[in-house]
Amino acid sequence: MLRNNNEKKLYPNPDVIFYLADEGIVAVNTLTKEEYDLMDTYFSRLKFWNGQRSDKMNAIDVDLLAGDLVLESLADRSQWEGDRLSELFHTATRNPAIMVPSLSEEEAARQFVEMSQLKQKKLERFIPPAIDIIKLPEPHLKVIHDTSLFEVCKNRKTSRSFNGDPVALSHLSDLLFMSFGYIHGKEWEEIAAEDLNTVSERKSSPSGSGVQACDAYLAVVSIEGLVPGYYHYRADGHELALLTPECDAAAISHSVCDQFWVKGAACGIFITVDMNRVWYKSDLARAYAYVFLEAGHISQTTLLNATALGLKTWLSGSMRDEFVAEKFGLDGWRHFPVTSVFIGHGIEDAVPQKIRETALELRQG
Incomplete structure (x- = not known):
């Protein structure tokens, strides 16, 4: 049976993790640090793409792609030999290019001074009894x-x-x-x-x-x-x-x-x-x-x-x-x-x- 030419296969982004909050299910991209509150329909669609199935794209898929919650090709993580938790820690502690834009020397100096002056001047050290x-x-x-x-x-x-x-x-x-x-x-x-x-x-x-x-x-x-x-x-x-x-x-x-x-x-x-x-x-x-x-x-x-x-x-x-x-x-x-x-x-x-x-x-x- 021939597959419909309009069907696609999407893949969940392995950098994304989920946790339960008062608002519901929250998706976190450990690399970009972006967070999304997911409606049940979106989470259900993510679960659908977790299988080996193809389907026609819909409006939810467009949103999932825009948020990098799904990918159009399977991410290759074959080089990582650690467990899943260490992989997530590795991505969570990276600085992607989007988070560290290039600055001129003047911009970098101003950012350093402004950040320093905004910080409180006193920071107590924990002293146990x-x-x-x-x-x-x-x-x-x-x-x-x-x-x-x-x-x-x-x-x-x-x-x-x-x-x-x-x-x-x-x-x-x-x-x-x-x-x-x-x-x-x-x-x-x-x-x-x-x-x-x-x-x-x-x-x-x-x-x-x-x-x-x-x-x-x-x-x-x-x-x-x-x-x-x-x-x-x-x-x-x-x-x-x-x-x-x-x-x-x-x-x-x-x-x-x-x-x-x-x-x-x-x-x-x-x-x-x-x-x-x-x-x-x-x-x-x-x-x-x-x-x-x-x-x-x-x-x-x-x-x-x-x-x-x-x-x-x-x-x-x-x-x-x-x-x-x-x-x-x-x-x-x-x-x-x-x-x-x-x-x-x-x-x-x-x-x-x-x-x-x-x-x-x-x-x-």
Whole structure:
């Protein structure tokens, strides 16, 4: 049977997702960020095109095409080997050409100044309630100062063989100040001098618009002078706030999804995000992606400073998010952990003995 020549085949746009709102079904193009409230007839037509059928075009189809909710040819996503959620995250964090028009230098400068002057001048940092406040020793920094960048880059290695020995509080003080403290002073004088936004904070790692959305929360097992527990580093006073008591080797292993080799570490530094500070800059998905860039910068800075202090380090992005957030008093939405750096003493062994034994058993078996 010959198909009617006026019939066409349309394809749902794979960049479009749907959610339920008070108004009904909302379609969101994750790439262009456009949103549409869909009447039932439109959603039904989209479901029709999701099959392998052809039909004559109607007025609804014209609207669907105009909104890029359907395509005239099948989108080729064969190169993407991740799951569907990672594909959507990838498109949602892209900047299509339509969203970033070309600007002259004059237009770009004016946009920067106007955006800065429109922003509020004060942005509070989230401070969780504390059981106790511990003033840290004044940073000494001589060891870090006297160690070359080449040395720390060369010596930084992943260690999965911590021995449980305690870390000196003075070393932790230096590490937190250099990685999370205001080493340039809190006010960005160059910005303030031009009457631009003075919210910007200055630390050792870069942050979009200087909002410094990341904080340090510590799971302390064995630091000299500190009781085991969960802490928040407060850069303003260079102090630790005890949030929850009692932390041990089993707890930190559980926090990072049972990666048991962390049990001998003295402390885990969890890098967390305050989304209120991110949204100060932008509420788009692109700004959310900056969270991971910022946490990556800070984690590398932390690893290098710890190495300069002669400590062994291990980095992990795998964690039981809800467990960690609860221990630190974070809601898991506006404030949540992103990654962690563990520090301690031990040897430069990236392969724990138990894993060596297991690998040997499997080879022999």
